[in-house]
Amino acid sequence: MTPEPPGLSGVPGPPGERDAPGGRRRADGAAPSSPAPAAASPSVPPPRERGLSPLGWRLFAAFVLVALSSVAVLTAAALVGTGRGLSETRQADRQQAAERAAGAAAAAYARADGWSGADLGPARAVAEAAGARLVVRDEDGQVVAGSSGTGQGRPGAGPAGTGTPGTGTPGAGTPGQGAPGQGPPGQGPPGAGTTGTPGATGTPGATGTPGATGTPGAGGGGTGAGTGAGAGAPRASASVAVEGRTVGSATLVFAAESASAARRIAWGWIAAAAATALVVALAASWFVTRRLTGPVVRVARTARAIAAGERTARSRVDAPGELGELSRAFDAMADDVARAESSRRNLAADVAHELRTPLAALQAGLEELRDGLVEPDPRRLAGLHDQSLRLGRIVGDLAELSAAEAAALSLHPADTDLAGLVRAVLADREAELRSAGLRVRTDLGTRPVTVRADAGRLHQAFGNLLSNAARYCRPGDTVEVTVGTGGGRAVVEVSDTGPGIAAEDLPHVFDRFWRGKSGNGVSGSGIGLAVVRELVAAHGGTVRVASPPSGGTVFTVSLPLPGGRGG
Template sequence: MTRDDAAAWGPLSRRLLAAFVLVALSSVAVLTGAALWGTGQGLESAQAEARRQAAERVAAAVATAYGAAGGWDSVDLATATDLATGAGARLVVRTADGANVTGHGRGMPMNAMPGTGRVEVPVVVGGAVVGSVQLAFGSPATPVARNITWGWIGLAAGIALAVAGVTTWFVGRRIVVPLGRLTRAARRISAGDRTARAGVRAPGELGELAAAFDHMAAEVARAERARRDLTGDVAHELRTPLATLQAGLEELRDGMAQPDAERLTSLHDQAQRLGRIVQDLSELSAAEAAALSLRLRDVDLAEVAATAVEAHIAHLRAASLEVRTELATGVVVRADPDRLHQALGNLLANCARYARPGDVVTVRVHRSADTAFVDVHDTGPGIPAAELGHVFERRWRGRAGRAVAGTGIGLAVVRELVTAHGGTVTATSDGGGTLLTVSLPL
């Protein structure tokens, strides 16, 4: 037996089976009571009608015999007695004044006749009542109809129990088994296995619950992965400047170096580098959590791009770069303008860091179908094709970036911010510059 089969007959399934059996047997009991009562009433009504008709036939035979004999003195009751016997009754014939008739074939006195039912019918001859006929019926045997009813009731009870068992198995497979998988996946996640998933495909609310659980598990795994990455980022980026600061301060403390302006400037540069690293890591952490803190509203992408260019124009000109803009108005997106400003600012700072003096940086806003685009293009040295797939990774800087100050986190921040808006960011290079494109849904 598989684990799912075992779960299908677990404690919950057994409780469901007990509930289904109770409902089934209760239904059978109610239907049995109703059937027996209805059958009894029908049988009693039919029996009473049959007895009345038998008594009327016997009374007609007695009236015929009375007419043939001209009175009660020599009446022949043989035919009437045979009819009464055929109906399962004993016959008593009385005159109009209540005396028992003693003719041939008469019955015993009524008070001496056994039976559970008596029927009395007047004997009418020539429009006048000359006497009465009384039939006493004995206790009937168990009717065949009632036996048949009990047989069908037993069959119905058996079918109800079988249906309860099948229903329990079906419900167990459709509800209990998925719940068991969810429980096992939750236990594995709580035990530290972040790859555990329920993998349940079920209709309705149960399927939605399983999908939500798997999505939650994926988000937990992503958050833990981000935490590990951030820890690694911090350890990696802080190790070198901290070691340099520590060595320099130890030299000053031990008198191995003089605290001159050059030495202090070097230590100050390392402290500033530490500050930049902490700031970049803070921005990356905020970018990864941006989806939880976005303040979305309708914004014109051209206005956001113009503001970002204006904020970085001094930095770009200080790097001897020419800045051009082609900003199409009316390109409205649902976004957080501050986060978009931060992303575009990082792209422009990246141009200022890697482009050569005299290069041109072009910022362009345009749209196509249901997508808005922001292009940041520079005519710098470009990015080798083998390195294009890594530019948005943490701490990756490429061969050209090793000679430039930085942490390799800026473009990773851009990717996190754009992804939080439901968009994408790509990098292309044809050897004559680099094109960074942000795509956002309109």
């Protein structure tokens, strides 16, 4: 029994017994080349953390700061606005009361035809109903009348009241009427009688005491007839007009303002609303912080798990907007990484298999010659030579694929006429197509289609498409190549009337080493179309394949036009 070639023991058998990448059974064999990697089972996402991450705490602190600032500013604005609104409302009420008092004073002035004798009682009643003192001045600014106030302001500076001096009536004394003395007649010589003493003069009446001078009017805090008012007391004035002529003014002096019940109620509601808004803001900040940081934390945890070797870990975050897109993009990247790793493993197995067949044949043939079991005739040497050529083709194809995958790093783009390039490729492949018995038709247009590309790389891609048609089409089939533009892109189609590709094989056409059911007995390593895909992608283009049930295959290459031109 022929021993295994060094380093290839355990590698599956010849080409009739290997799978396509991904575990699909190859068209011409049965046994898989290597165990297909287990499908990535959906991982169960880790449980959510109850607390916040450091980023979460920083975001939460920022949200809380913004919430506190907003509530503080809005509360201050509400307090100031409410205070000013209440003050303006009260001042408007005061002004209306002053105008009513001025109207009553004007009516009294008109009835008395002047301020003397004017009955200002109605005006005082209006002032008292408004809780104020009334001060009426004439047109010269002299105080005509003032009413008692009950304010607690500081003593006013009103002028002193003027009392009327009392006038005493002088007493009128009654003169005394002394009776003349009546002495008895004298017995002697006649003499004169003694005159009686006159009556005492009456005492004059006492002079009346003058009236006391009037007491000066008290200010806003006292009770008196003065007109002074506290300096900080609010007041409202209105002109007293009679028949269109201003004859004075009426001023209502109110008690000094204190915190009103309305203001206390308004401020209480504002404080309650501010506290409620703050609580809601804190709750919303906590919720939003968790919603923002949760997906990021889970993606980071999943990334660490993948880096640790758990290739099936996925974040699977169901979040709206950009965070959900981040999670889905990360999971898609993880899937691509898993597929790339699986593809790498399959590639290693496929390369080992492709190399094993010619190496095993060479080894067996050489051992037979060495052991003298066969003669080194030309036919046997030619067979060994063919195996070495096959080995060289495989190595060359692998080198070509590697170069194609790295093409984006080594492109030398320049303005290239796509129609002219396709014409040159057809000229180079003419002998190959003719030997395969194929007819060629072209529609390259009348105008040049210019793209920014590496002409050598595109020449290689289009050449592979034509070689693929030459290998798989039957003699007498037709290959048609068209060049055009559409949607701002240059489009090249390579179609044929060959047997076509089965629907289940279409997704694998561009896989490495894949040749499908129709590849049995067809030369080639299954790398050519993979090279086409890599080269077109390196130019920012796409390549698609379609095969209708009626037969035939269409490869469509789309390349971007400079500046998005195209009809």
